[in-house]
Amino acid sequence: xxxxxxxxxxxxxxxxxxxxxxxxxxxxxxxxxxxxxxxxxxxxxxxxxxxxxxxxxxxxxxxxxxxxxxxxxxxxxxxxxxxxxxxxxxxxxxxxxxxxxxxxxxxxxxxxxxxxxxxxxxxxxxxxxxxxxxxxxxxxxxxxxxxxxxxxxxxxxxxxxxxxxxxxxxxxxxxxxxxxxxxxxxxxxxxxxxxxxxxxxxxxxxxxxxxxxxxxxxxxxxxxxxxxxxxxxxxxxxxxxxxxxxxxxxxxxxxxxxxxxxxxxxxxxxxxxxxxxxxxxxxxxxxxxxxxxxxxxxxxxxxxxxxxxxxxxxxxxxxxxxxxxxxxxxxxxxxxxxxxxxxxxxxxxxxxxxxxxxxxxxxxxxxxxxxxxxxxxxxxxxxxxxxxxxxxxxxxxxxxxxxxxxxxxxxxxxxxxxxxxxxx
Numbered sequence: 001x002x003x004x005x006x007x008x009x010x011x012x013x014x015x016x017x018x019x020x021x022x023x024x025x026x027x028x029x030x031x032x033x034x035x036x037x038x039x040x041x042x043x044x045x046x047x048x049x050x051x052x053x054x055x056x057x058x059x060x061x062x063x064x065x066x067x068x069x070x071x072x073x074x075x076x077x078x079x080x081x082x083x084x085x086x087x088x089x090x091x092x093x094x095x096x097x098x099x100x101x102x103x104x105x106x107x108x109x110x111x112x113x114x115x116x117x118x119x120x121x122x123x124x125x126x127x128x129x130x131x132x133x134x135x136x137x138x139x140x141x142x143x144x145x146x147x148x149x150x151x152x153x154x155x156x157x158x159x160x161x162x163x164x165x166x167x168x169x170x171x172x173x174x175x176x177x178x179x180x181x182x183x184x185x186x187x188x189x190x191x192x193x194x195x196x197x198x199x200x201x202x203x204x205x206x207x208x209x210x211x212x213x214x215x216x217x218x219x220x221x222x223x224x225x226x227x228x229x230x231x232x233x234x235x236x237x238x239x240x241x242x243x244x245x246x247x248x249x250x251x252x253x254x255x256x257x258x259x260x261x262x263x264x265x266x267x268x269x270x271x272x273x274x275x276x277x278x279x280x281x282x283x284x285x286x287x288x289x290x291x292x293x294x295x296x297x298x299x300x301x302x303x304x305x306x307x308x309x310x311x312x313x314x315x316x317x318x319x320x321x322x323x324x325x326x327x328x329x330x331x332x333x334x335x336x337x338x339x340x341x342x343x344x345x346x347x348x349x350x351x352x353x354x355x356x357x358x359x360x361x362x363x364x365x366x367x368x369x370x371x372x373x374x375x376x377x378x379x380x381x382x383x384x385x386x387x388x389x390x391x392x393x394x395x396x397x398x399x400x401x402x403x404x405x406x407x408x409x410x411x412x413x414x415x416x417x418x419x420x421x422x423x424x
Contacts, residue, residue, distance in 0.1 A: 001114065001147075001181040003188060009033055009076035009108075011101050013043065013066070015052055015329070016118055016153040017082035019164045022057060023189040024080075025064030031076060032061075035104075037068040049357070051328055052157065073108035078116065078185070081105065081130075082153065084259060085119045086332075091266045091286075093122065095129055102130050106137025109146055116149040116182055120264050122271035123205040126150050127174075142174060149173040149182035150200040152207030157258075158327030169194045172203035211264040212282055217251045218261070219285035222292055225253040225424040229299075235424055236413050253424045254412055255296070255334035255384065256289040257323035262332050293334045296411060296424070297341025300380055303407040303422050309379050312346045317378040317401055320385025321353040321361055321369070325412075328355045335384045336365045342382075350378075355387060373401040386412035395421070 006028050010021040013034040021032040034040050042048070043066050046055040073079070083097040098119055105115055115134060117126050131142050140146040151171045156162050169190045173179030183196045197203040225235040235253060242248050256262050265282050272279045304311055323333040330336075335351075342349050350370045351361070361367045378401050383390055390398070395408075395415045402408065410423040417423070 001112075001177065003028075003181065003185050006078045006185060007076045008078045008080060009073050009105075011073075011079060011081045011105060012083040012119075013039055014082065014084065015050060015157045016155045017080075018043070018048065018050070018053060019155065020080060020082060020118070021064060022053065022061040023164055025061035027188060028063060029076075030061070030064045031072060032064060032066045033070075033073060034066075034068055040066045040068040049328075050157075051355070070104050070108065073104065074110075076108070077110070077113045079105045079109070079113065080116045080118060082118045084331075085121055085263075085267070086259065087263050087266045093125075093267050093270050095121070095125070098125075098130065099133060102133035103137050106134040109134065109138040109140060111140060111145045114147045114149060114178065114181065116151055116185075118151055118153040120152065120207050120211075120260065120267065121204055122208060122267040123201045124271065126200050126204060143178075147174050147178040147181075148200070149178055150203045151182060151186055152203060152210075154210075157329050158324060165189060165191045168192045170197055170203050170206055171195070172197040172200045174200060205268075208264050208268045211261045212268055214251075215256060215261050215265050215289060216281065216285040217249060218254070218256050219288040221251045222253045222256075222288050222424075226295065229424070234417055236417065252413060253292075255292055255323075255338065257332045257334040258329065259323075259331045262289065262323075262334070290334075293337030294341050296382070296384075296409070297338050297344075299422070299424075300342065300382055300407060300409050301345050301347075303409065304380055307405055307407060309405060309407065314347045314379040315377050316342050316347045316349045316380045316382065317373050318342070318349060318351045319353070319373075319381065319383045319390055319398070320387060321351050321356050321365075321367070322385055322387075325386040326355065326388055328357060328360075330356055330360060330364055333365075336367070338382065338384060339365075339367065347380075353385065353387075354389060375400045376403060378402050378406060380407040380409065382409045382411065383414055384411045386414050390414060 008024045008028050009031040010017045011033050013032050024030045081101050083101045086094045088094045154167045169186045171183040171194050173182045187194050228235045269279045321335050339349050351367050352370050352373050358369045361369050391414050
């Protein structure tokens with residue numbers, strides 16, 4: 001296997017696949033494939049609705065093209081699968097997008113081809129779930145007539161500093177030769193370097209614990225914020241004081257959503273329970289983080305009643321719907337649970353997020369976004385997402401949306417503590 005003869009097809013053009021396709025297309029003939037024809041059409045027109053890559057950056061894919069037609073995959077010899085791996089309503093891994101991608105790739109594969117997976121999975125999924133589908137659909141045999149690799153994605157949506165090429169890439173293969181090939185392929189575009197893992201399972205496990213570790217750290221500070229509130233202590237002040245020690249980890253409380261941190265731990269716990277071990281700590285952290293939306297809504301209502309604000313038919317503004325700052329991604333956003341919790345008290349809740357597509361909010365959560373909050377309307381304002389535009393607007397500008405007597409709740413510590421500002 002020589003990387004110089006590689007013709008690469010990236011399957012799935014979301015936050016992970018698109019930057020990967022663009023980088024490879026600077027060096028190799030590369031196809032960006034997605035079953036969403038509308039997504040393909042917008043990219044062909046030089047526009048990324050995810051607001052991750054600019055038109056100029058898309059234009060750097062000099063050897064790239066896009067397609068939603070599976071027949072166009074036949075001419076490629078390296079397939080990189082970057083489709084989502086969500087969980088279902090019972091928090092069990094939903095591998096259907098990955099399985100469907102394997103079917104599409106399997107039908108296009110030829111002898112000698114390499115399939116690389118980047119989607120987050122539990123340790124063993126590539127060889128136990130993906131390989132059998134590839135073999136059945138292609139009629140080929142692993143490590144004899146085709147090969148697989150795994151290189152977990154480390155994309156952080158909205159982060160303009162830690163980009164694809166500036167973050168070390170873990171690589172692995174189904175045998176030593178494939179591992180060397182996968183490593184060389186990624187080394188050609190990743191300026192930060194690579195970390196070859198000894199096996200696909202090791203690489204899979206490394207990915208799933210990255211976000212599990214972060215999830216647990218946030219769960220700890222979320223629990224601490226609940227304790228400190230009951231003690232009448234400001235959590236941010238405590239964390240800043242503790243942070244003066246060199247080895248204190250800098251985490252802050254808040255809502256944990258998105259397609260990674262709020263999902264990946266369930267892949268690990270699923271596999272753990274399958275092999276007969278019940279993971280106590282990981283699931284405890286998940287429970288704490290999953291309940292934060294309800295906790296914050298109850299805090300807001302309590303703050304309102306303490307100010308003698310009538311809750312029923314009150315007007316509440318929630319600022320932010322995206323799962324994190326400075327990106328339009330609303331997948332698994334815990335802000336939706338916060339909104340639902342406020343609505344249970346029969347409050348009228350407006351949601352404002354200039355980053356989020358109105359149709360996406362309606363389709364995903366049944367929420368109608370306001371294009372601009374009205375001044376002097378709201379009994380309570382919850383700043384739920386730390387968008388730069390909210391921070392730059394400033395506290396006084398946001399207060400203009402509120403009535404004379406109001407509650408202002410800062411979930412993400414955007415603003416300095418003040419007498420009339422509530423926060424976690």
